[in-house]
Amino acid sequence: MNQAILQSIERFFGTDIYFPRIHFTDILEIVILTFLIYQLIRWINNTKAWMLLKGILVLAICVLVATILRMHTILYLVRNSITVMATAVVVVFQPELRRALEKLGEKQFLTSVINLDGSNRESIRFSDATKRDIVDATFAMSNVKTGALIVVEQAIQLTEYETTGIRVDAAVSKQLLLNIFEHNTPLHDGAVIMRGDRIISATSYLPLTDSSNISKELGTRHRAALGLSEVSDALIVVVSEETGFVSVAQSGKLDRNITRNELEEWLTQIQIKANATSNWMGRIKGRVLKHARKDSK
Numbered sequence: 001m002n003q004a005i006l007q008s009i010e011r012f013f014g015t016d017i018y019f020p021r022i023h024f025t026d027i028l029e030i031v032i033l034t035f036l037i038y039q040l041i042r043w044i045n046n047t048k049a050w051m052l053l054k055g056i057l058v059l060a061i062c063v064l065v066a067t068i069l070r071m072h073t074i075l076y077l078v079r080n081s082i083t084v085m086a087t088a089v090v091v092v093f094q095p096e097l098r099r100a101l102e103k104l105g106e107k108q109f110l111t112s113v114i115n116l117d118g119s120n121r122e123s124i125r126f127s128d129a130t131k132r133d134i135v136d137a138t139f140a141m142s143n144v145k146t147g148a149l150i151v152v153e154q155a156i157q158l159t160e161y162e163t164t165g166i167r168v169d170a171a172v173s174k175q176l177l178l179n180i181f182e183h184n185t186p187l188h189d190g191a192v193i194m195r196g197d198r199i200i201s202a203t204s205y206l207p208l209t210d211s212s213n214i215s216k217e218l219g220t221r222h223r224a225a226l227g228l229s230e231v232s233d234a235l236i237v238v239v240s241e242e243t244g245f246v247s248v249a250q251s252g253k254l255d256r257n258i259t260r261n262e263l264e265e266w267l268t269q270i271q272i273k274a275n276a277t278s279n280w281m282g283r284i285k286g287r288v289l290k291h292a293r294k295d296s297k
């Protein structure tokens with residue numbers, strides 16, 4: 001039957017049709033390539049590389065036109081300046097390239113897929129009481145226009161940012177958050193980092209985004225929130241000192257001027273995600289332990 005279909009297709013196209021055999025490794029290769037291309041497109045979209053890509057496209061069109069019209073001098077110049085241009089691209093995009101390599105080096109890229117160091121997933125879950133405290137404190141500060149920057153850590157550990165601030169290690173409460181961000185107190189500057197139900201640090205310094213998409217009216221507090229969201233999976237809550245508006249940054253995007261219900265929704269989403277990861281890791285750990293026990297008998 002299949003042979004008959006193949007023959008009629010061959011007759012239709014008037015040529016031999018060759019269907020290669022597909023192996024498991026081919027499928028794996030397709031999956032890996034799809035994942036890498038997707039990550040590359042996301043990276044290009046979130047950085048200045050998008051502008052570079054547009055520049056390269058314009059240049060490619062110019063070269064094509066020059067080739068069609070046989071403009072030899074232009075083609076000669078393009079041929080001879082390719083090495084210089086490639087070096088210039090590396091120099092101009094050095095911060096982006098460094099960040100991409102750092103991401104790989106710090107295992108953040110891999111830990112976002114699997115937990116390599118076996119760190120306790122449960123520790124990143126937070127309770128409903130913590131969620132309520134964050135929302136209450138955020139909107140209490142919003143009402144009186146107290147600036148705040150709250151980082152809710154997820155799967156990627158933020159140790160390098162935690163160490164730029166002052167260690168707190170205290171249970172989350174609305175009162176503590178209000179106290180930390182109170183004007184003219186030693187801990188009010190910078191960001192608070194939360195892990196699970198605990199505040200682990202205050203006055204932490206976060207990396208600033210250099211994205212040109214962010215509104216000009218937003219200053220460094222919002223730039224810091226967006227910057228951290230570009231290099232980690234954390235959820236960052238910002239209260240503007242100028243307007244009292246509450247915004248949330250995640251995955252390189254800033255959701256501005258959100259309501260109380262929307263903040264609750266954002267926090268519930270990551271709570272659900274943390275639970276799912278924890279259950280998934282728990283199941284794998286359970287199976288590994290079961291096998292280990294069986295082997296030792």
Ligand SMILES: Nc1ncnc2c1ncn2[C@@H]1O[C@H](COP(=O)(O)OP(=O)(O)OP(=O)(O)O)[C@@H](O)[C@H]1O
Binds near residue numbers: 218223
């Ligand atoms: N890199 C950073 N990491 C953590 N916190 C930062 C960072 N940069 C600035 N901040 C915090 O932001 C404050 C300055 O906010 P700024 O007025 O520049 O920002 P903004 O986005 O306009 O916010 P606002 O609307 O609250 O004024 C600083 O006092 C500091 O607490």
